[in-house]
Amino acid sequence: MLSFKHIAPFLNTGQNKVSRWFSYIGLGIGVLLLLCSVQMYININQLLKERNPKKTGFDFISVTKIITDENMARDNRFTPDNLKEIQSQLFIDDAAPLIANQFRVKASAGNIIPFSTDLFLESINEKFIDTVPPNFTWQEGQTDVPIIFSSDFLEMYNVFAPSQDLPQLSQNTISSVKIMLECYGPAGVQTFRGQIVAISDRINSILVPDNFMQMANKNFGGVTVVPASRIYLRTKDANNPELLSFLQQKNYHVNKDKTKFGRIKQILQAIVSGLAGFGVLVILLAMVLFSFYLQLMIARSKENLQLLLTLGYSPHWLSKTVAKKWIPVYVVVVITAVLLTALLHWGFQYFVMKGREELSPFIHWIVLAIAIALLALSVAVNFRLVKKLLYKL
């Protein structure tokens, strides 16, 4: 069986050792850079994604328009078109407006707690509220209005209550407090009895049922369509860089703390992508260098190769055989790069991350797939190059 061994004496393969070794080392470094970048990209995603396992699997974030010195004189509420645009984004699962009261509301706690204040109310689609008890409903003519109260507001109340000689309230006792809601409209004042039926950790507001708000805005405020000053987003991942870029581009304000990891992720991903790009560049340069070596080798062995073809050696067999000689080299280079990547990743997981569970100590299968693809690519490029050079003879 004919093999490379038979034709080896007729080729000047030993020439230009330096450029050959440079190209091997270059290829190794390029592949290592690329594989490490991909692994780091995956690590970043895994570390900064599901930091707090969400019960529902979704993040809810409140979005407002940024109020600046320039736009503060204008209406900075969301138009229906704004809302539609937000809802149409692929990375946003759903969005709903928070509708505020368009009339004056005064609240007092009756005789038990001598306290009264002007108040604001909001309503939102029930799907967006974390705690919706069955009695959070209101019907036309009903004077009792169920209220969902923000846990943050309760906390704030408990902070200033002692200084005002008011009793502090627990989550359970607050539901027994009857709040008198005085709604001021053109036809005078109408009083409703508010009852706190639930506490919400998610929405920082005082929520009433949607249909109550519609009725009240119509009757007391005289408006039927109310633009929203806040919009709630439901998304799979509040740290999705795409979501953040969209919000930044639209000049929408969002709670920085909720998306902090997203911002870090954006920056880290940019750095890692840059590194991966550099790795690809190094691989390309190594391949160019190797192609120079091949061209030189074939040019120096030109007469012998021509004679082999004249004697009846098939150009296809020759290119296959010559190209095959470098497969073991490529295999060694790529396997070394994979092993080094695995070692670096393990070191990162063990020493930097102290073996945290979010990260597997092994490299991701995508990294292995890329390594195999690169190996196949190197072999294919090499074969095509040799074939092209041989057919040119």
Place this chain on the structure above:
Amino acid sequence: MQIQLQQVLPTFIEEEKIAQSKIWNNNVVFNTGEKIQIVAASGSGKTSLIHFLYGLRKDYNGSILYDNNSISHFDAEKFATYRQQNISIVFQDLRLFAEQTVLQNLEIKRQLNPYHTESKIAAMAKRLGIENKLHKLCKTCSYGEQQRIAIIRSLQQPFNFLLLDEPFSHLDENNRKKAMELMEEETAIRKAAIILADLKAIEYFKADRILHL
């Protein structure tokens, strides 16, 4: 198996040479088993004809058919097969690997499509008197010795046609006869044809036909 020349005419040949020729611009058929002597003066296109038949050059009009297929339509792979199985050659300029040993020169051809065993090489070398040169570099051999190496090399493969382009120019009478005998034997085993092109007719080659180019 046959080779047919249909109105083959080199693109570079002078008008007056065509009129005399029995090959150029004629229809000629070479059959396996035949011994054909082509006699031609220098510059009449002898080497060109051999190269056309071997598929090294294509600067001619008309067509050359091998087994009814025009060889001008062969691609590189088909030519490789053609040269491995159907046609063998002794070039006028020999075309040996100067930096390799005589044995390497012979083996590189034999291994491609072995017709003989390796030991047969030594036997042939002995018969033509170059057995002590097998491990010498080819470039250190005399032209006459190199001619014998080229002849032995041409016999390491199967073929239907053996093309010889002035194969004995540097051999003495004795060596010519030995070489011719060896080639005729080998051709007879393969039931192949010899097409020998030379400046004048060679008397110890019993040609069935002599064609003047």
